[in-house]
Amino acid sequence: MTDSIFQEDVQTVAERQAAEALIVDVGAFEGPLDLLLTLSRTQKVDLRQISILALAEQYLAFVEQAKKLRLELAADYLVMAAWLAFLKSRLLLPPDPSEEGPSGEELAAHLAFQLERLEGMRKAAAKLMARDQLGRDFFARGITEDVQRVRRVTYTATLLDLMQGYARIRTRDDFRPFVMDRDAVMTMEQSLARMRTLIGFAGDWTDIASYLPEGWELDPVKRRSATAATFAASLELAKEGKIEIRQGETFAPIQIRKREPHDR
Amino acid sequence: MTDKPANDSLFEAPPMAEQERMVEAILFATAEPVSVHELIGRMPHGCDPAEALVYLRKRYEGRGVHLVKIGDAWAFRTASDLGHLMQKEIVETRKLSRAAIETLAIIAYHQPATRAEIEEIRGVSVSRGTVDQLIEMEWVRLGRRRMTPGRPVTFVVTQEFLDHFGLENARDLPGLKELRAAGLLENRPAPGLSQLGQTSQDEEDEEDDDQTELFED
Amino acid sequence: MTDKPANDSLFEAPPMAEQERMVEAILFATAEPVSVHELIGRMPHGCDPAEALVYLRKRYEGRGVHLVKIGDAWAFRTASDLGHLMQKEIVETRKLSRAAIETLAIIAYHQPATRAEIEEIRGVSVSRGTVDQLIEMEWVRLGRRRMTPGRPVTFVVTQEFLDHFGLENARDLPGLKELRAAGLLENRPAPGLSQLGQTSQDEEDEEDDDQTELFED
Numbered sequence: 247m248t249d250s251i252f253q254e255d256v257q258t259v260a261e262r263q264a265a266e267a268l269i270v271d272v273g274a275f276e277g278p279l280d281l282l283l284t285l286s287r288t289q290k291v292d293l294r295q296i297s298i299l300a301l302a303e304q305y306l307a308f309v310e311q312a313k314k315l316r317l318e319l320a321a322d323y324l325v326m327a328a329w330l331a332f333l334k335s336r337l338l339l340p341p342d343p344s345e346e347g348p349s350g351e352e353l354a355a356h357l358a359f360q361l362e363r364l365e366g367m368r369k370a371a372a373k374l375m376a377r378d379q380l381g382r383d384f385f386a387r388g389i390t391e392d393v394q395r396v397r398r399v400t401y402t403a404t405l406l407d408l409m410q411g412y413a414r415i416r417t418r419d420d421f422r423p424f425v426m427d428r429d430a431v432m433t434m435e436q437s438l439a440r441m442r443t444l445i446g447f448a449g450d451w452t453d454i455a456s457y458l459p460e461g462w463e464l465d466p467v468k469r470r471s472a473t474a475a476t477f478a479a480s481l482e483l484a485k486e487g488k489i490e491i492r493q494g495e496t497f498a499p500i501q502i503r504k505r506e507p508h509d510r
Numbered sequence: 511m512t513d514k515p516a517n518d519s520l521f522e523a524p525p526m527a528e529q530e531r532m533v534e535a536i537l538f539a540t541a542e543p544v545s546v547h548e549l550i551g552r553m554p555h556g557c558d559p560a561e562a563l564v565y566l567r568k569r570y571e572g573r574g575v576h577l578v579k580i581g582d583a584w585a586f587r588t589a590s591d592l593g594h595l596m597q598k599e600i601v602e603t604r605k606l607s608r609a610a611i612e613t614l615a616i617i618a619y620h621q622p623a624t625r626a627e628i629e630e631i632r633g634v635s636v637s638r639g640t641v642d643q644l645i646e647m648e649w650v651r652l653g654r655r656r657m658t659p660g661r662p663v664t665f666v667v668t669q670e671f672l673d674h675f676g677l678e679n680a681r682d683l684p685g686l687k688e689l690r691a692a693g694l695l696e697n698r699p700a701p702g703l704s705q706l707g708q709t710s711q712d713e714e715d716e717e718d719d720d721q722t723e724l725f726e727d
Numbered sequence: 728m729t730d731k732p733a734n735d736s737l738f739e740a741p742p743m744a745e746q747e748r749m750v751e752a753i754l755f756a757t758a759e760p761v762s763v764h765e766l767i768g769r770m771p772h773g774c775d776p777a778e779a780l781v782y783l784r785k786r787y788e789g790r791g792v793h794l795v796k797i798g799d800a801w802a803f804r805t806a807s808d809l810g811h812l813m814q815k816e817i818v819e820t821r822k823l824s825r826a827a828i829e830t831l832a833i834i835a836y837h838q839p840a841t842r843a844e845i846e847e848i849r850g851v852s853v854s855r856g857t858v859d860q861l862i863e864m865e866w867v868r869l870g871r872r873r874m875t876p877g878r879p880v881t882f883v884v885t886q887e888f889l890d891h892f893g894l895e896n897a898r899d900l901p902g903l904k905e906l907r908a909a910g911l912l913e914n915r916p917a918p919g920l921s922q923l924g925q926t927s928q929d930e931e932d933e934e935d936d937d938q939t940e941l942f943e944d
Contacts, residue, residue, distance in 0.1 A: 276826060279850020322851070348918035356917050363848055366911040371832035373901035378807035380891045381818035385539035385805040386758035388816065389585060393757065393769075394597045401647060403606040403614070405675045411608065412615035413689045415632055464659070467630070532812055534791030535805040538755075539816050552812055574751030592752040595769055 278326035281305070283361050293362045298354035299337050302330040333357070430467045432459065437475035438482055445489060451501040454480055523556030526565065533562045533584075543583030609640050614649060618671070618680050622653035622664030641665065649674065740773030747779045747786075750801075754783075760800030760890055797890045807893070821864070827857050831866060835888065835900055836912060839870035839881030844914060858882065866891065 275281040285304045286296050309327040312319050336350030378384055441457055455463070457476045462468040480502050483489045493500045523529070532553050537544055544552075549559035563584055567577040575586045588596065606614070613636055616628045628636050644650035644665075653666035667680055677683065740746070749770050754761055766776035780801055784794040787803070795804050805813065823831070826849075833848050834840045845853050861867035861882075870883035884897060894900065906912050 276829075276849065277851030282850075352918040356915070359915055360848075360850065362909070363911045364850065366906050366909065367829060367832050367836065367848060370836055370900070370902050370906060371828045374832055374835065374892060375828060377892045377894075377901065378810070379820075380804070380893065381816075381820065383810040384807040384893060385535075385810070385813050385816050387755060387803060388539045388541040388758075389543075390758050391588060391596050391756035395600055396597045397600050397602060399602045399604050401604050401606045401610070401643070403611050405677075407606065407611050408615050408618065408675065409684060409689055411611035412619055412683075415612050415616065531789075531791035531806065532809055535809040536791075536812055538792045538803065539805050539813050541816075552815070572748075574748035574753075575755045586755060588752045588756055589748065592749060595749055595753050596756055598765075598769055 278305075278323050279360060279364055281308070281323070282326075282357075283364055286361055293358065293365055296358060296361070298357055299334060301357075302334045302337075305330050306334070430465065430471060432462065432468070432472040432475040434475050434478040434482065437472070437479035441476065441479050441483060442488075445483065445502075445504050449504055451492070451503045453499045454502055455499065457502075523558070524554060526558075526562060529553065529557050529559065529562040530565050530569070532557070533559050533566055537566075537577070537584055537586055543580045543585035545583040548583075607640070609637070610643055613640050614644055614667075614671075617644070617650055617665045618667050618683055621666040621680060622656070623666075624656055624662040624664050626662060628665075740775070741771060743775075743779060743782065746770065746774050746776065747782050749774070750776050750779045750783055754794070754801060754803050758802075760797045760802040760886065762798075762800040764799075766801075795893065796895045798886045798896060800886065802890070804893070821860075823860075824857070826854070827860055830857050831861055831884075831888075834861070834867055834882045835884045835897060836903060836906060837914070838883040838897065839873070840883075841873055841879040841881050843879060845882075847914075 275284065282301060282305060285308065286293065286301050288304065289296055289300060306327055309319065309323065312323075333350060333353050337354060341349060380386060437457075440459065444457060454476050455473065457480075458469065458472045462472040477500065480489065480491055480500070484491045484502075488505060489502045490505050491500065491502050524532070533549060536549060536552060546560050546563070549563075550557065553559055563577070570577045570586070574589055574592055576589055578585060578587045609632075612632055613628055616631050617623050620627060620631070625636055625641070628641075641650065645652075647670075648668055649671040650665050651668050653664035655661045656664055672678065672680065741749070750766060753766060753769060763777050763780070766780075767774065770776060780794070787794045791806055791809055792803050793806055795802055829849055830845055830853060833845050837844060837848070842853055842858070845858075858867065862869075864887075865885055866888040867882050868885050870881040872878040873881050888894075889896060903912075
């Protein structure tokens with residue numbers, strides 16, 4: 247045990263720092279940027295004064311250590327390692343004027359910006375979560391009343407609707423099939439059935455108008471229909487020889503009476 | 511905010527104004543009325559919520575919400591005169607139903623019209639609700655009773671109706687000929703029915719005459 | 728309060744003291760913030776709830792319950808120094824993961840923010856579940872699509888978020904000014920080819936200025 251401590255003493259600063267970083271489980275990092283941010287804290291300086299070169303070396307040492315320990319590193323950690331190795335070479339070598347692309351300083355500056363921004367958001371998130379929160383520090387009304395949604399419906403129509411509606415009724419009236427008037431119509435069959443039962447009592451000449459069903463004589467439409475049906479039924483009954491039928495003159499009342507069997 | 515910090519000590523209760531705030535907050539946030547007993551349990555030692563309630567109740571006198579006692583518990587309640595604000599009115603404009611439009615049209619063209627007449631013209635029975643709706647809209651009102659057996663009520667259109675449709679008079683309604691000219695009528699009318707705007711009563715009388723003529727001696 | 732007569736209306740609006748009572752009753756009756764627009768809709772014609780709110784807010788200053796503004800809506804909330812009395816009322820919110828908290832903060836401070844921007848800032852991909860959870864909590868919603876290639880969706884924080892953290896609006900986020908002053912809210916693309924993040928099309932022009940600004944001194 248003491249051996250190993252002495253051995254560690256011989257290690258470079260970077261190696262020691264990498265070893266320190268490794269104390270933290272790799273799985274605890276939220277990606278390479280998070281790891282870089284954690285490593286940067288070992289520099290114990292403000293993020294704006296951080297040495298990106300030193301940070302790159304720390305990171306590469308970390309990855310080396312992880313490889314030695316056969317730790318499985320996600321691909322993006324290795325991508326970052328490759329990029330930092332590239333950055334390190336850019337920062338160490340004198341700039342090649344023929345080379346295209348951003349300088350090592352520019353790349354380092356951007357990495358520093360990213361670290362600072364991530365740190366900034368971490369702090370902001372912490373401040374946000376430290377705020378008084380609804381349902382924890384302050385509270386909403388406990389007894390709420392339901393707001394009744396009253397649906398008030400107003401109806402409307404235009405003059406056109408009105409006129410079209412009226413036109414619709416009137417034209418429908420004109421061409422309405424006969425059957426639609428059922429309730430105001432008496433068929434000859436109905437009338438015939440009715441008269442067959444009534445005729446037995448009609449020994450004397452009686453106006454066929456008196457055979458109309460009760461109430462039908464009050465309604466002009468019904469009366470017309472019932473009159474026609476009764477008249478037609480009378481003719482049918484006369485044809486059957488059940489009744490006699492007579493009319494004094496044109497437009498005079500039509501009268502019927504039962505035809506006694508012995509009259510035959 | 512008061513400058514006196516909340517005091518949980520065994521001996522010194524917070525000042526009454528602070529206790530009042532506490533009771534106010536507890537009653538506001540709790541989902542059911544809170545008893546004095548429970549208030550005592552929830553507030554710092556030595557508090558006198560019963561007294562705080564007296565002040566608080568006074569404070570809310572005449573406000574939009576009142577402090578009320580329900581059994582032996584307390585709660586804030588909306589002032590009863592403001593209950594109507596707990597409604598959100600959604601006005602929805604709908605087109606009048608076909609039955610209502612037709613009924614309205616018949617009343618407008620034939621007024622005064624009885625229910626039986628409306629039914630006769632429409633060829634179907636008129637539901638009570640339809641006429642009621644028109645009356646509720648103040649487009650139709652009751653007219654004089656018809657001097658016929660049963661003395662049926664009649665319906666006429668109102669001034670509101672005329673205003674809505676921009677008519678000075680129900681007689682201004684276009685007749686059948688005009689409707690046809692305007693392309694509102696496609697079918698040809700049956701002979702003898704070309705005259706529109708006549709009251710059905712007139713028609714009935716005519717029919718009556720015709721029939722009596724035919725069947726009387 | 729005031730006897731300021733109703734104005735800006737053909738109809739007589741209730742006196743301001745009465746309007747204040749009405750606003751008080753409406754806001755007391757609900758746990759959700761109510762917008763001025765809705766107040767207008769629920770109060771009698773001619774009312775000026777915006778003015779009534781000014782008086783009402785003053786009335787509740789220092790009380791156990793406060794009138795707070797959340798976006799363009801208003802609500803009563805208990806004073807946060809009395810939260811300790813409400814142990815019973817505490818609503819256990821789902822514990823958010825570190826990733827979710829960071830994502831929420833990035834959306835709040837950078838809104839509208841695309842998923843790519845969130846990922847660039849965090850340096851890792853954002854799992855679908857993280858944003859979904861925030862949306863499900865109603866703290867985050869979809870904003871307008873970004874007018875850049877691919878038209879990515881953006882995320883913004885909601886009124887519920889503001890309400891939860893007691894913010895009147897997103898400009899009141901803690902430390903927002905400092906972050907902005909430090910240039911940390913700018914979307915700065917990586918120079919040249921970089922694996923660290925994608926450049927966002929619309930910010931490319933500002934690239935040079937930003938960098939000099941931050942690192943000059």
